[in-house]
Amino acid sequence: MSDLIRRDPRAEWIARNRLHPLHAAAQPAVASWLSAAGVLRKNPHAVGFIGPNGLKRIDRSGAQQGGTAKRSTASAVVQLPLRAIEQPAFYIAVVPDMVGGRLSAHDKDLLGLAHKLAGSDGAVVAVIFGEHKESAFDSNGVDRLLQFDGEGFDGYAPEARVLALGAVERQLSPRHWLLPDSRSGGGELGRRLAAKLGERPATRVWQVADGMASGRAGAGREDLVQQAPRLILAAVECAEPVSETRHEVRPLALSEALVSHLPRIQDLGAVAVDPAQIPMAEAEFILSGGNGVKDWTLFHQAAAALGATEGASRVAVDDGFMGRERQVGASGIWVTARVYVAVGISGAIQHLQGIGACDKVVAINLDPTCDMIKRADLSVIGESAAILQALIERVAAHRQGAERDAA
Amino acid sequence: MTDLQVVTLVSVGAHPTSGRPRRAEQDARAVELGLRLAGERLQVLHAGDPQQEALRAYLGMGLEQIKILEQPAHSDALPVLAEYLADSSAQLVLTGSQAETGEGSGMLPYLLAEQLGWPLVVGLAAVEQVSNGVAQVLQALPRGQRRRLQVRLPFVASVDNAAPTARQSAFGPARRGLLTGEEVELVADPLFASAQLQPAKPRPKRLKVIKAKTGAERMKAATAKASGGGGQVLKDVSPQAGAEAIFKLLLEEGVLR
Numbered sequence: 021m022s023d024l025i026r027r028d029p030r031a032e033w034i035a036r037n038r039l040h041p042l043h044a045a046a047q048p049a050v051a052s053w054l055s056a057a058g059v060l061r062k063n064p065h066a067v068g069f070i071g072p073n074g075l076k077r078i079d080r081s082g083a084q085q086g087g088t089a090k091r092s093t094a095s096a097v098v099q100l101p102l103r104a105i106e107q108p109a110f111y112i113a114v115v116p117d118m119v120g121g122r123l124s125a126h127d128k129d130l131l132g133l134a135h136k137l138a139g140s141d142g143a144v145v146a147v148i149f150g151e152h153k154e155s156a157f158d159s160n161g162v163d164r165l166l167q168f169d170g171e172g173f174d175g176y177a178p179e180a181r182v183l184a185l186g187a188v189e190r191q192l193s194p195r196h197w198l199l200p201d202s203r204s205g206g207g208e209l210g211r212r213l214a215a216k217l218g219e220r221p222a223t224r225v226w227q228v229a230d231g232m233a234s235g236r237a238g239a240g241r242e243d244l245v246q247q248a249p250r251l252i253l254a255a256v257e258c259a260e261p262v263s264e265t266r267h268e269v270r271p272l273a274l275s276e277a278l279v280s281h282l283p284r285i286q287d288l289g290a291v292a293v294d295p296a297q298i299p300m301a302e303a304e305f306i307l308s309g310g311n312g313v314k315d316w317t318l319f320h321q322a323a324a325a326l327g328a329t330e331g332a333s334r335v336a337v338d339d340g341f342m343g344r345e346r347q348v349g350a351s352g353i354w355v356t357a358r359v360y361v362a363v364g365i366s367g368a369i370q371h372l373q374g375i376g377a378c379d380k381v382v383a384i385n386l387d388p389t390c391d392m393i394k395r396a397d398l399s400v401i402g403e404s405a406a407i408l409q410a411l412i413e414r415v416a417a418h419r420q421g422a423e424r425d426a427a
Numbered sequence: 428m429t430d431l432q433v434v435t436l437v438s439v440g441a442h443p444t445s446g447r448p449r450r451a452e453q454d455a456r457a458v459e460l461g462l463r464l465a466g467e468r469l470q471v472l473h474a475g476d477p478q479q480e481a482l483r484a485y486l487g488m489g490l491e492q493i494k495i496l497e498q499p500a501h502s503d504a505l506p507v508l509a510e511y512l513a514d515s516s517a518q519l520v521l522t523g524s525q526a527e528t529g530e531g532s533g534m535l536p537y538l539l540a541e542q543l544g545w546p547l548v549v550g551l552a553a554v555e556q557v558s559n560g561v562a563q564v565l566q567a568l569p570r571g572q573r574r575r576l577q578v579r580l581p582f583v584a585s586v587d588n589a590a591p592t593a594r595q596s597a598f599g600p601a602r603r604g605l606l607t608g609e610e611v612e613l614v615a616d617p618l619f620a621s622a623q624l625q626p627a628k629p630r631p632k633r634l635k636v637i638k639a640k641t642g643a644e645r646m647k648a649a650t651a652k653a654s655g656g657g658g659q660v661l662k663d664v665s666p667q668a669g670a671e672a673i674f675k676l677l678l679e680e681g682v683l684r
Contacts, residue, residue, distance in 0.1 A: 081643035120680060176574060203569045208549045211534055215541040223532040226630055237624055239443055239527035246622030257633050284546040288575040290684060291565060298571035305682040327684050359682045380680060382673055388662060398676050400669035401662045410670035
């Protein structure tokens with residue numbers, strides 16, 4: 021329905037004409053009023069509205085539905101209060117992983133921990149390398165953003181990154197350094213930084229409270245409790261992420277130029293790994309087929325062309341098109357892919373549970389009303405075979421173009 | 428590759444359930460990788476108690492001896508190892524990525540590389556070739572990916588669970604192998620003066636906190652289906668246009684290789 025407010029001349033005429041048979045019904049029903057004697061009078065019949073099944077419903081949430089108050093304005097997005105720090109007393113430096121150019125859940129927890137340590141007069145600096153795709157730095161608690169660009173930081177360049185962080189240390193001398201203790205870069209970078217700065221870090225920290233940091237020690241059977249050191253490598257869920265404030269994300273720059281260095285480790289690039297060999301639970305890119313896939317040879321071709329690990333819904337596995345070890349969902353494997361392409365899967369709740377941890381979901385389906393479409397970030401409605409065929413051709417054209425560029 | 432001088436550093440592990448001393452899982456993988464690279468000339472080094480029987484499990488993998496720098500528990504292994512390695516002719520030092528007992532911070536390979544001034548490769552999966560003092564190695568990344576790196580010798584490398592699985596330990600060789608001790612200067616670790624080890628507390632499961640003002644909002648949040656909501660839906664488009672949109676998303680996410 022359009023949000024335009026339109027006059028209804030007929031309704032206005034009825035409201036003016038007290039002899040009209042619809043006059044009484046057109047009067048706005050007043051639920052309570054102050055009588056002449058100063059007593060609050062209530063009309064219980066005017067409260068509520070007639071629901072879709074003909075019964076009178078009363079919505080006590082304040083947002084009356086149906087009835088006379090049909091005309092609702094679009095709900096405004098709630099603007100969180102801005103927390104601006106002009107002159108920070110000290111800095112807390114956070115180096116998020118930025119897997120895929122975005123803040124991961126781990127990074128958000130870490131920023132929450134940083135705000136716990138910053139209190140009311142410290143500022144949280146996020147130090148990131150290279151390009152990013154994140155649009156929600158402000159609501160995740162980044163007061164200052166320090167971005168390092170340049171070819172030197174592309175690919176695997178831990179030595180260059182440690183040098184850059186050393187420059188940050190000299191300029192800002194943050195009270196704490198926080199890094200995610202993750203396998204996707206943070207754990208390694210943090211330990212390299214610790215070795216460079218000569219700081220003894222607390223690792224696998226899962227709680228910082230009252231100045232004491234508790235982290236797992238050994239193989240996880242013991243906890244090490246110590247005074248929170250300057251450098252903290254924190255585990256997942258180390259603190260609640262920031263949710264109630266908005267932050268400035270003011271860009272920050274280094275005053276000194278970075279010294280160039282000769283890297284001792286040279287990155288020769290990623291190695292092609294057979295996607296079928298990657299365990300499904302940790303595959304990054306999954307192409308999953310369900311009941312809507314009719315041409316399974318084409319599906320396998322598409323997976324090979326895209327370089328995706330194959331998955332399947334329960335129906336496809338039950339019908340014998342895929343092995344049981346490929347089943348995604350509550351009774352199969354809970355996947356953590358960054359990109360999950362669901363072909364002909366309508367999205368049973370068990371399947372949606374299994375892909376709960378996926379970042380981007382793409383759905384290819386014939387039915388525009390199915391649950392998978394509601395979950396997906398991009399849905400294409402159409403015959404899966406034709407779309408997969410077009411996708412194979414598009415990827416092949418892209419690969420050829422890249423080869424021609426390289427030659 | 429057979430003339431590569433490989434030293435593997437091993438520690439005493441702890442069984443995850445019983446806590447009994449055993450060979451450490453990742454260190455055993457480092458020994459396995461060392462055996463594949465250097466064969467019989469692999470040197471295995473340990474800093475700690477020479478009477479520790481759990482070390483014999485490494486001997487059972489086919490080693491003749493393990494060199495032990497004698498130290499009591501809770502002393503700092505780093506200076507003695509660094510001194511020993513600096514004097515040795517080692518070209519590649521292999522370690523696990525973190526110890527199974529004690530602090531287990533995983534800092535040892537980093538500090539060792541820093542002290543020796545050698546480069547460090549984290550998560551070594553395989554050494555492909557060594558020529559002219561330059562090694563070409565495969566590094567394990569999360570999600571089963573691999574990356575090829577070129578690094579000059581000598582270097583330190585830590586292995587994690589992506590390295591080849593350790594072979595079984597045989598009883599006979601484990602009995603026959605030698606644990607040769609060497610007296611070294613003792614350096615105390617200052618950590619345990621200020622920090623303490625406690626039995627690990629199970630971490631509470633994170634609760635889904637719903638910040639709703641009214642009952643209706645709470646009800647809605649409790650019964651909501653998992654849905655992105657703001658997804659883009661392409662309807663009535665040609666397969667080519669649909670494929671193009673999907674291709675663009677895949678390219679943006681960087682999953683097409």
